[in-house]
Amino acid sequence: MRSILFGVxxxxxxxxxxxxxxxxxxxxxKPAPNFTIVDGSRTIHLSDYHGKTVVLSFWASWCAPCLxxxxxxxxxxxxxPQIVVLGVDFNDDAAAYRQYLVDNxxxxxxxxxxxxxxxxxxxxxxxxxxxxxxxxxxIRRKFIGAQDWxxxxxxxxxxxL
Numbered sequence: 001m002r003s004i005l006f007g008v009x010x011x012x013x014x015x016x017x018x019x020x021x022x023x024x025x026x027x028x029x030k031p032a033p034n035f036t037i038v039d040g041s042r043t044i045h046l047s048d049y050h051g052k053t054v055v056l057s058f059w060a061s062w063c064a065p066c067l068x069x070x071x072x073x074x075x076x077x078x079x080x081p082q083i084v085v086l087g088v089d090f091n092d093d094a095a096a097y098r099q100y101l102v103d104n105x106x107x108x109x110x111x112x113x114x115x116x117x118x119x120x121x122x123x124x125x126x127x128x129x130x131x132x133x134x135x136x137x138x139i140r141r142k143f144i145g146a147q148d149w150x151x152x153x154x155x156x157x158x159x160x161l
Contacts, residue, residue, distance in 0.1 A: 028140065032056075032133045033121035037088065039111045044086070046118075047137070053161050054084045054133040055149070058124045060092040061100040066128040069146035074108050076149040076158075083158060085109065090119045091127070134161050 032054075034047045046054070057073060059066035070087075077085040087110035089097045097112045113119065122131060132141040140161065147154065 027122070027131075027142065029138055031137050032131065032139050035113075035118040035121050037111050037113045037115075037118055039113070042111060044109075044111050046086075046133075049084045049086070049133075050137050051135050052082070052084050053135055053158060054086060055130060055158075056122075056133060057085070057087045057128060057130040058119045058122070059087055059089055059127045061089065061096045062092065063127045065146035067100075067104075069128060069149070070104070070106060070108070072147070072149040074106070076155075077108060079150060079155070080158060086111075088113050088118050090116045090124075132158070132161070 032046065034045065036043060036045045046056070055073070055076065057066075057069075059070075061067070073085050073087065076083070085108055087106075087108055089110060089112045092112065094112050094114060100106070101110065119125070119129075122129070128144075128146055130143045130147065131139055132143075134140050141157070
């Protein structure tokens, strides 16, 4: 009887708090904060991708879940080339970032944000966190933790944006 009671309480907690703790943050449906990142000779402005769906992934080379999710982000970019997948490395050593890209042959748009202004604008302090931004520049979803970006649920969601 006691185990049934704890099971019911657990289900109630799951139903009221949700498993996907990051899917509907305060920022959803609000404009994504714009940022500019200068990384050596490259400059990226988030606003340059207005009109396109953006999967904005904040990561670091020392973050095991971030690294585990890279193959599915790369596969997503290959399967849906109309979507921009942008990886922003933060809270990381620039040399470690560059070495990781070389060692793992990362074929994805990534940039190192030494100033951390981009992640702080989104309120991200620990990787991995990923935002889906629609073509109008509004945040549609937030994911905390590694995801399978080629799962049918995520692929269908992105197709319907």
